[in-house]
Amino acid sequence: MQELIQQLQELPDNDVLLGDSISEKYHHDWSADAPGIPGAVVRPSSTQALSETLKLCHASDQQVAVQGGLTGLTGGGIPKAGEIAINLERLNGIEELDVDAMTMTVKAGTPLQTIQEAADDAGFIFPLDLGARGTCNIGGNISTNAGGNQVLRFGMTRALVLGLEAVMADGTVITSMNKMLKNNAGYDLKHLFIGTEGTLGIVSRAVLRLFPKSASRCTALLALNNFKDVVTLLHKLTSEFSGMLSAYEVMWESYFHFITDNVDTIDSPYDTRYPIYVLTELEGGDPEKDADLFMNTLSAAMEDGLVADALIANSEKDREGFWKIRDGVGEISEFIRDTANFDISVPISSMQPFLEQVEKEVIAEVPNAKTLIWGHIADSNLHFICYTGSHDDVKAMYDIVYKVVGDFSGSVSAEHGIGVQKTGYLHHSRTSEEIALMQNLKGALDPKGILNSGRVIPKAL
Numbered sequence: 001m002q003e004l005i006q007q008l009q010e011l012p013d014n015d016v017l018l019g020d021s022i023s024e025k026y027h028h029d030w031s032a033d034a035p036g037i038p039g040a041v042v043r044p045s046s047t048q049a050l051s052e053t054l055k056l057c058h059a060s061d062q063q064v065a066v067q068g069g070l071t072g073l074t075g076g077g078i079p080k081a082g083e084i085a086i087n088l089e090r091l092n093g094i095e096e097l098d099v100d101a102m103t104m105t106v107k108a109g110t111p112l113q114t115i116q117e118a119a120d121d122a123g124f125i126f127p128l129d130l131g132a133r134g135t136c137n138i139g140g141n142i143s144t145n146a147g148g149n150q151v152l153r154f155g156m157t158r159a160l161v162l163g164l165e166a167v168m169a170d171g172t173v174i175t176s177m178n179k180m181l182k183n184n185a186g187y188d189l190k191h192l193f194i195g196t197e198g199t200l201g202i203v204s205r206a207v208l209r210l211f212p213k214s215a216s217r218c219t220a221l222l223a224l225n226n227f228k229d230v231v232t233l234l235h236k237l238t239s240e241f242s243g244m245l246s247a248y249e250v251m252w253e254s255y256f257h258f259i260t261d262n263v264d265t266i267d268s269p270y271d272t273r274y275p276i277y278v279l280t281e282l283e284g285g286d287p288e289k290d291a292d293l294f295m296n297t298l299s300a301a302m303e304d305g306l307v308a309d310a311l312i313a314n315s316e317k318d319r320e321g322f323w324k325i326r327d328g329v330g331e332i333s334e335f336i337r338d339t340a341n342f343d344i345s346v347p348i349s350s351m352q353p354f355l356e357q358v359e360k361e362v363i364a365e366v367p368n369a370k371t372l373i374w375g376h377i378a379d380s381n382l383h384f385i386c387y388t389g390s391h392d393d394v395k396a397m398y399d400i401v402y403k404v405v406g407d408f409s410g411s412v413s414a415e416h417g418i419g420v421q422k423t424g425y426l427h428h429s430r431t432s433e434e435i436a437l438m439q440n441l442k443g444a445l446d447p448k449g450i451l452n453s454g455r456v457i458p459k460a461l
């Protein structure tokens with residue numbers, strides 16, 4: 001490795017960290033997986049330097065771990081023994097904002113929040129939004145096909161990327177910096193790199209879609225009596241708000257009251273406890289009309305008995321207070337450790353029986369298990385945590401829940417990806433033929449297996 005490192009150090013636009021200069025931040029992501037110390041951290045600041053880095057690694061059969069902002073939750077960016085890390089933080093910046101085309105061209109290491117703020121300054125929005133916005137990079141968002149809070153209206157990251165540039169395992173640069181919504185000239189190659197978690201190439205630049213800002217936003221925190229009403233209300237709001245429903249976040253009592261009872265800075269705005277809560281938003285173009293529509297629709301839902309109680313945000317402070325409860329998930333680790341954390345999806349029609357089956361099977365194996373449940377229900381995405389307080393129970397809970405996900409034709413990852421954590425569970429959501437095709441693609445594009453090896457797909461036999 002010594003000779004390779006010397007060659008990497010000599011490349012223009014490159015920076016190589018070694019030994020004690022590799023700070024702890026390069027050892028881990030936000031998952032609970034064990035950290036790993038890379039043999040070196042290579043930080044190119046141009047596509048050319050990234051390409052030369054990969055050419056050298058390829059020639060020396062050197063395996064690499066790809067790193068963005070390291071906020072991933074499935075261990076994909078954590079270096080394994082013998083790997084060097086390629087970190088994109090210096091390949092950073094906005095290259096162009098095209099007002100007429102409503103696009104922004106960015107380098108992969110640009111933090112999501114920087115992109116959001118630049119869009120805002122120009123009178124647009126870039127609608128991808130997640131709690132890690134200040135630290136995660138757009139390259140990480142693209143390679144994980146991140147979801148977040150506005151998928152209901154704008155889709156996942158895949159829907160927000162018009163073009164991209166990626167560097168293949170052997171250093172070949174694929175430049176597909178398309179700016180057009182329509183382009184059917186052959187294979188749409190960008191999809192090889194979106195959501196493939198750095199296993200087929202390293203994203204170096206991207207063209208992103210921007211959208212006009214909404215003129216109005218109405219927010220409510222609703223209390224409901226059961227999940228059936230949650231689904232009926234979702235359909236009602238989707239049809240009444242015709243394209244303007246922008247959030248529909250559901251929090252079961254277990255999650256809602258865990259947060260409001262335990263986190264000092266977050267209180268329940270309700271005096272009574274309800275079985276389930278919905279945080280919903282409408283975003284539109286006419287403040288007065290939209291507010292009337294929002295109020296009238298929710299009043300009718302209350303009269304119909306669909307909504308048990310409702311609080312409307314009258315100020316940005318109210319809105320922030322409601323979202324604090326939803327975003328309180330970040331505080332849970334202060335109170336409980338050794339948790340099994342799930343980011344799964346199942347069809348909405350199966351959600352209630354799925355949760356009942358999970359509870360039945362988990363309790364049968366791990367009798368004192370508790371569950372906290374919330375989710376982006378309109379996206380079929382459930383997040384939940386199972387815990388007993390003992391590390392010894394964690395694996396059993398993962399095994400049981402992922403099996404039940406498979407039984408209900410769901411996905412073991414709705415948005416966080418597979419990383420290293422879920423490779424052993426992929427077969428619950430993908431057929432053996434699908435996995436074999438993924439392995440064939442990996443073999444064709446990275447025959448030496450140097451890029452993020454051992455992530456996402458189990459190795460071919």
Ligand SMILES: Cc1cc2nc3c(=O)[nH]c(=O)nc-3n(C[C@H](O)[C@H](O)[C@H](O)COP(=O)(O)OP(=O)(O)OC[C@H]3O[C@@H](n4cnc5c(N)ncnc54)[C@H](O)[C@@H]3O)c2cc1C
Binds near residue numbers: 076129136137138148
């Ligand atoms: C508080 C918090 C809230 C979160 N909320 C959400 C949420 O709502 N929705 C959601 O989807 N995720 C969420 N996440 C997970 C995480 O933020 C996303 O997965 C994010 O997209 C990762 O970006 P990153 O730059 O941190 O990537 P990293 O963690 O550095 O990497 C993630 C994966 O992508 C690969 N990778 C990184 N950069 C590149 C690149 N340029 N080219 C190729 N491969 C690359 C890595 O090898 C790794 O496999 C959250 C995380 C936290 C900590």
